[in-house]
Amino acid sequence: MSTTLISETNRPTAPASGDGLIMLVGLGRKEIAAHLTELEPILGIEPKKVRMRTKQLFQWIYNFGVTEWSQMTNIAKPLRAKFETVFSLERPEVIERQVSVDGTRKYLIRMGPGIEVESVFIPDVSKTGALCVSSQVGCTLTCKFCHTGTQKLVRNLTAREIVLQIIIARDDLGEWPTTQENRKLTNIVFMGMGEPLYNTEQVGDSLDIICDPEGLGIGRRRITVSTSGVVPEIVPMGARTSAMLAISLHAANDELREQIMPINRKYPLKDLMQACRDYPGLSNSRRITFEYVMLKGINDQPWHAKQLIRLLKGIPAKVNLIPFNPWPGSEYECSDWETIETFSDLVNSAGYASPIRTPRGRDILAACGQLKSESEKMRASEKRKLEQQTPES
Numbered sequence: 338m339s340t341t342l343i344s345e346t347n348r349p350t351a352p353a354s355g356d357g358l359i360m361l362v363g364l365g366r367k368e369i370a371a372h373l374t375e376l377e378p379i380l381g382i383e384p385k386k387v388r389m390r391t392k393q394l395f396q397w398i399y400n401f402g403v404t405e406w407s408q409m410t411n412i413a414k415p416l417r418a419k420f421e422t423v424f425s426l427e428r429p430e431v432i433e434r435q436v437s438v439d440g441t442r443k444y445l446i447r448m449g450p451g452i453e454v455e456s457v458f459i460p461d462v463s464k465t466g467a468l469c470v471s472s473q474v475g476c477t478l479t480c481k482f483c484h485t486g487t488q489k490l491v492r493n494l495t496a497r498e499i500v501l502q503i504i505i506a507r508d509d510l511g512e513w514p515t516t517q518e519n520r521k522l523t524n525i526v527f528m529g530m531g532e533p534l535y536n537t538e539q540v541g542d543s544l545d546i547i548c549d550p551e552g553l554g555i556g557r558r559r560i561t562v563s564t565s566g567v568v569p570e571i572v573p574m575g576a577r578t579s580a581m582l583a584i585s586l587h588a589a590n591d592e593l594r595e596q597i598m599p600i601n602r603k604y605p606l607k608d609l610m611q612a613c614r615d616y617p618g619l620s621n622s623r624r625i626t627f628e629y630v631m632l633k634g635i636n637d638q639p640w641h642a643k644q645l646i647r648l649l650k651g652i653p654a655k656v657n658l659i660p661f662n663p664w665p666g667s668e669y670e671c672s673d674w675e676t677i678e679t680f681s682d683l684v685n686s687a688g689y690a691s692p693i694r695t696p697r698g699r700d701i702l703a704a705c706g707q708l709k710s711e712s713e714k715m716r717a718s719e720k721r722k723l724e725q726q727t728p729e730s
């Protein structure tokens with residue numbers, strides 16, 4: 338492959354691969370079109386053909402998942418050869434791929450130096466499967482039950498980096514093209530590392546790419562954005578994305594919720610519930626999911642369940658009961674099975690579906706609240722490596 342490096346003046350701001358090529362995978366239509374326009378001197382694509390060429394590239398990348406230029410059979414060879422000199426179809430490196438005994442798959446992906454994210458494919462969700470994606474590296478919040486909360490925020494992920502998590506999972510599952518029947522990855526949940534509503538712009542942009550019917554083609558109703566309760570962003574996010582909403586609730590009174598989730602001090606339950614009532618498109622067929630982790634002796638008693646029922650009054654809701662997944666150093670224990678069942682029965686009998694979520698991927702620390710990458714450590718070790726490589730002055 339011949340490589341023409343792009344001159345500094347022509348170099349767009351998009352991420353470049355090691356050899357200076359623009360990495361196309363993960364970019365949206367607008368960005369692809371901008372590159373085609375900007376690179377007209379090299380590619381020779383007339384302005385009136387930019388839209389058509391963008392569509393072709395978009396479909397090859399997101400519908401067919403191609404990794405070779407030669408696979409783009411409706412683009413003439415000479416143009417493909419030019420594309421090859423400026424663009425790359427490369428994916429980020431998967432540093433680690435673990436498969437649980439229950440079929441859950443966890444990917445640790447390096448998006449850049451010191452930027453490592455985890456995503457988890459969970460089979461048998463909604464009859465098919467869901468990919469749990471990260472929206473930040475680390476998190477600014479410190480929910481006490483969550484392993485990610487112990488990892489300081491490194492940075493927000495870009496829309497491209499969110500989309501790449503799906504591409505990697507589709508590669509691994511062999512689920513190209515989008516039209517393939519019986520695909521397992523049909524749902525996306527923003528429940529990985531980070532608080533998506535502290536990164537709303539990039540999350541919104543990523544959904545535009547993920548949901549595009551000519552690409553990955555995942556319907557907006559199959560996408561759930563979960564928040565710990567960033568109240569001011571809840572309604573705007575719903576209006577922008579039409580995604581389903583999940584609230585990481587875990588306690589039904591302010592005193593307890595403040596202990597478990599410090600964000601409750603800023604946005605108390607009254608405001609959070611109001612934002613839920615105002616969520617666009619809410620109906621019995623578009624219910625809000627309330628996540629409730631079962632912590633032994635903390636939030637799992639029948640009176641907690643009754644408080645929860647009162648709190649949810651008037652909101653089309655479903656409650657997901659999550660047996661707590663321990664992680665190294667965690668201060669909680671999981672409630673007993675019997676206690677969880679009693680809790681579930683109470684909530685159920687009040688008219689709210691309250692399935693007990695089967696813990697998935699516990700053996701590979703891929704279960705809910707267990708994700709944590711080694712970004713901080715990596716940065717330190719990479720720094721050391723760099724220092725070793727730098728000759729003494």
Ligand code: SF4
Pocket residue numbers: 476477478479480483484485486487529530531532565585706
């Ligand atoms: S539950 Fe979500 S918001 Fe809370 S610390 Fe964990 S990743 Fe952050």
